[in-house]
Amino acid sequence: MSEVQELGEKAKEAAFKLASISTEVKNGALHAMADALLKESSKILEANQRDIEVGREKKISSALMDRLLLNTSRIEEMAQGLRDVAALKDPVGEIVRGWRVPNGLLITQVRVPLGVVAMIYEARPNVTVDAAGLCIKTGNAVILRGSSLAINSNLALTEIISDASTSAGLPENSIQSVSTTAREAATELMKLNEYVDVLIPRGGASLIRTVIETATVPVIETGVGNCHVYVDADANLSMAMKIVINAKCQRPGVCNAAETLLVHKDVAEEFLPKIVSDLRGREVILYGCPKTQSLCPGVEAASEKDWHTEYLDLKLAVKVVDSLDEAIAHIQKYGTKHSEAIITRNYDAARRFTEEIDAAAVYVNASTRFTDGGQFGMGAEIGISTQKLHARGPMALEALTSTKFVVYGTGQVRQ
Amino acid sequence: MSEVQELGEKAKEAAFKLASISTEVKNGALHAMADALLKESSKILEANQRDIEVGREKKISSALMDRLLLNTSRIEEMAQGLRDVAALKDPVGEIVRGWRVPNGLLITQVRVPLGVVAMIYEARPNVTVDAAGLCIKTGNAVILRGSSLAINSNLALTEIISDASTSAGLPENSIQSVSTTAREAATELMKLNEYVDVLIPRGGASLIRTVIETATVPVIETGVGNCHVYVDADANLSMAMKIVINAKCQRPGVCNAAETLLVHKDVAEEFLPKIVSDLRGREVILYGCPKTQSLCPGVEAASEKDWHTEYLDLKLAVKVVDSLDEAIAHIQKYGTKHSEAIITRNYDAARRFTEEIDAAAVYVNASTRFTDGGQFGMGAEIGISTQKLHARGPMALEALTSTKFVVYGTGQVRQ
Numbered sequence: 140m141s142e143v144q145e146l147g148e149k150a151k152e153a154a155f156k157l158a159s160i161s162t163e164v165k166n167g168a169l170h171a172m173a174d175a176l177l178k179e180s181s182k183i184l185e186a187n188q189r190d191i192e193v194g195r196e197k198k199i200s201s202a203l204m205d206r207l208l209l210n211t212s213r214i215e216e217m218a219q220g221l222r223d224v225a226a227l228k229d230p231v232g233e234i235v236r237g238w239r240v241p242n243g244l245l246i247t248q249v250r251v252p253l254g255v256v257a258m259i260y261e262a263r264p265n266v267t268v269d270a271a272g273l274c275i276k277t278g279n280a281v282i283l284r285g286s287s288l289a290i291n292s293n294l295a296l297t298e299i300i301s302d303a304s305t306s307a308g309l310p311e312n313s314i315q316s317v318s319t320t321a322r323e324a325a326t327e328l329m330k331l332n333e334y335v336d337v338l339i340p341r342g343g344a345s346l347i348r349t350v351i352e353t354a355t356v357p358v359i360e361t362g363v364g365n366c367h368v369y370v371d372a373d374a375n376l377s378m379a380m381k382i383v384i385n386a387k388c389q390r391p392g393v394c395n396a397a398e399t400l401l402v403h404k405d406v407a408e409e410f411l412p413k414i415v416s417d418l419r420g421r422e423v424i425l426y427g428c429p430k431t432q433s434l435c436p437g438v439e440a441a442s443e444k445d446w447h448t449e450y451l452d453l454k455l456a457v458k459v460v461d462s463l464d465e466a467i468a469h470i471q472k473y474g475t476k477h478s479e480a481i482i483t484r485n486y487d488a489a490r491r492f493t494e495e496i497d498a499a500a501v502y503v504n505a506s507t508r509f510t511d512g513g514q515f516g517m518g519a520e521i522g523i524s525t526q527k528l529h530a531r532g533p534m535a536l537e538a539l540t541s542t543k544f545v546v547y548g549t550g551q552v553r554q
Numbered sequence: 555m556s557e558v559q560e561l562g563e564k565a566k567e568a569a570f571k572l573a574s575i576s577t578e579v580k581n582g583a584l585h586a587m588a589d590a591l592l593k594e595s596s597k598i599l600e601a602n603q604r605d606i607e608v609g610r611e612k613k614i615s616s617a618l619m620d621r622l623l624l625n626t627s628r629i630e631e632m633a634q635g636l637r638d639v640a641a642l643k644d645p646v647g648e649i650v651r652g653w654r655v656p657n658g659l660l661i662t663q664v665r666v667p668l669g670v671v672a673m674i675y676e677a678r679p680n681v682t683v684d685a686a687g688l689c690i691k692t693g694n695a696v697i698l699r700g701s702s703l704a705i706n707s708n709l710a711l712t713e714i715i716s717d718a719s720t721s722a723g724l725p726e727n728s729i730q731s732v733s734t735t736a737r738e739a740a741t742e743l744m745k746l747n748e749y750v751d752v753l754i755p756r757g758g759a760s761l762i763r764t765v766i767e768t769a770t771v772p773v774i775e776t777g778v779g780n781c782h783v784y785v786d787a788d789a790n791l792s793m794a795m796k797i798v799i800n801a802k803c804q805r806p807g808v809c810n811a812a813e814t815l816l817v818h819k820d821v822a823e824e825f826l827p828k829i830v831s832d833l834r835g836r837e838v839i840l841y842g843c844p845k846t847q848s849l850c851p852g853v854e855a856a857s858e859k860d861w862h863t864e865y866l867d868l869k870l871a872v873k874v875v876d877s878l879d880e881a882i883a884h885i886q887k888y889g890t891k892h893s894e895a896i897i898t899r900n901y902d903a904a905r906r907f908t909e910e911i912d913a914a915a916v917y918v919n920a921s922t923r924f925t926d927g928g929q930f931g932m933g934a935e936i937g938i939s940t941q942k943l944h945a946r947g948p949m950a951l952e953a954l955t956s957t958k959f960v961v962y963g964t965g966q967v968r969q
Contacts, residue, residue: 378965385967505963527956529944541942548920550793552800
């Protein structure tokens with residue numbers, strides 16, 4: 140039996156027991172996991188140091204190195220994250236709805252854990268702890284498969300929180316990491332239908348694509364965001380300036396950052412030179428349509444590819460549109476259904492945009508950067524779903540649950 | 555461009571328009587579709603006759619022939635089904651929840667159509683009309699791929715309801731059927747991620763398995779039911795008789811029929827000879843564990859395979875268990891998480907069974923045969939989900955919707 144299969148079998152067994160563990164015990168385990176992270180931090184830093192050294196040998200980028208690096212304050216953040224999750228309301232056991240049918244059967248729909256959650260993710264080792272915490276809170280067993288770059292950190296973290304959780308009364312093997320770094324192990328995990336109830340990939344577009352193409356287990360697609368801000372003919376232009384700058388520059392490397400600016404032709408002449416000059420001052424590279432180029436000399440020409448690109452960088456494509464219809468059609472064609480914003484004072488334009496744009500989050504007069512579990516006030520986030528099944532947009536605890544019907548009878552049979 | 559790709563592109567375009575069509579227009583279309591079925595029934599019967607003839611040449615079973623056959627009363631049922639769906643509440647546009655966050659952003663979660671729904675299904679041509687009706691009601695475009703055995707019936711039905719729907723104001727191509735019967739067309743549909751938002755297979759275990767293994771689009775798994783009835787030590791045995799007989803015999807060919815009977819050892823001696831004799835009177839073939847065989851001479855021996863089998867027939871596996879724990883463990887091991895029942899008067903046993911059994915529907919003192927959208931009072935059913943994502947158990951209109959966040963701001967940017 141392969142490692143992955145073995146992890147699957149053990150996880151299933153743990154999940155069976157976890158489903159009826161009380162909230163009290165789960166919260167106790169989350170605090171024990173937090174305590175253990177702090178107590179064992181030297182062990183974590185040591186393991187992380189080994190990853191950092193391998194990273195240096197492999198000459199990985201400084202951005203990647205930064206994501207990989209753990210230090211005392213990052214460990215404290217992870218521990219605090221677990222305590223924050225402990226403080227959230229447990230969604231398991233909620234009676235979502237219930238009713239009685241004419242023959243007297245009492246039908247209740249009850250929230251239950253998903254069972255076994257698998258996570259495949261890239262460099263940041265904190266995902267190991269965050270994901271484990273959210274899964275434990277919701278009564279799921281979790282199988283973690285992080286980046287091979289962070290393998291030592293991930294295995295050390297897993298060992299520490301797993302040991303702490305079982306000492307606090309959780310079933311053995313509730314939290315497991317795949318130790319095999321070979322790609323085959325990830326592929327096997329994606330096809331482990333017998334044991335895995337859902338797989339959540341977190342990472343760049345190519346990881347997500349691989350998972351979608353390979354997985355036979357149910358997947359929640361997360362993350363890719365080619366987001367637009369549309370400045371309408373009736374926009375408050377100083378508000379539009381603030382929002383475009385925030386959506387592009389506040390943190391350009393994340394999925395809810397804006398990648399294309401659409402501007403209505405009626406305000407292009409007034410708005411574009413201003414925003415372009417401001418963005419250039421912030422070192423943003425611009426790729427414009429011919430109209431943009433004629434209004435803002437020196438802007439590079441945008442190609443078809445630019446309209447499709449999630450730059451995740453200080454780069455922005457800019458296009459002048461003739462109408463709200465053209466803006467909606469452009470987003471419809473090139474968007475990835477993540478986060479889309481309109482800046483307008485016009486009621487009808489706002490209404491049409493929110494109704495016709497098909498995306499996880501549609502904004503009127505606000506930055507796309509708000510698409511986030513924390514910003515939405517959900518208290519936690521396991522990822523941002525860009526698919527339409529199960530959960531869409533920022534996913535918190537509820538997205539890690541399913542329901543079952545519990546039906547109470549008095550001897551009813553079907554006629 | 556292949557037929558399937560073309561259908562996908564057209565469906566996407568239709569879905570875009572359908573999302574903002576009013577409930578009034580959708581309901582009008584459903585009635586127009588019903589009228590057209592009745593008006594064009596001779597055309598439908600003619601097409602069906604061609605399928606029946608091909609079926610005869612191919613010597614398909616009489617059960618299959620019955621599923622394939624259309625007649626006036628079946629056409630009337632389909633038409634009535636569409637009118638019933640028109641009478642249901644439209645879930646699209648519902649504000650599922652909403653709240654304001656500290657910075658003043660008003661966050662609303664709104665119910666929206668899924669977009670493009672693909673259905674792959676086996677013989678019964680009525681699924682063509684039922685599925686189209688439910689998809690139209692929920693604002694989805696639908697691509698139908700029925701069995702090649704019913705191809706003439708399905709294409710005739712699709713043409714009639716599609717024409718009626720566009721005459722009533724729905725976008726062109728809201729309802730389409732794949733006319734290519736080659737298996738490759740189905741495979742292509744399963745991988746049409748650019749256009750298909752969800753694929754719902756309806757049919758036997760082997761169809762479902764093929765879809766799970768092949769599809770790259772999100773799938774809702776339906777249907778396979780290896781369901782158990784457990785007669786506890788504290789059962790009311792006359793109630794248990796009624797329920798076991800109903801769960802096995804009322805309609806043995808469906809997924810919520812019972813396939814294995816588990817009996818607590820304390821009541822086996824009293825209960826088993828009675829139920830076995832009654833079931834034999836109803837021509838049920840029994841496969842028993844050694845204990846069952848010793849109590850009921852002449853019962854065939856059950857093999858490991860029997861515990862796994864969804865007979866969909868007048869066959870039942872029978873096992874005596876030592877305890878509730880053994881019953882739960884057996885169901886945990888062999889069940890398909892569809893519908894499971896306990897017959898008991900014991901509060902603790904009922905509580906443990908409902909909590910520990912992981913299935914779409916768990917019953918106390920009622921037949922498993924109730925797992926059905928109609929029986930649950932949902933007014934409609936597109937299938938019974940046996941997976942844990944998105945929808946679980948009988949799926950009605952809501953399962954054909956997603957949500958999006960619509961966020962109203964006044965210039966907020968992220969700090």
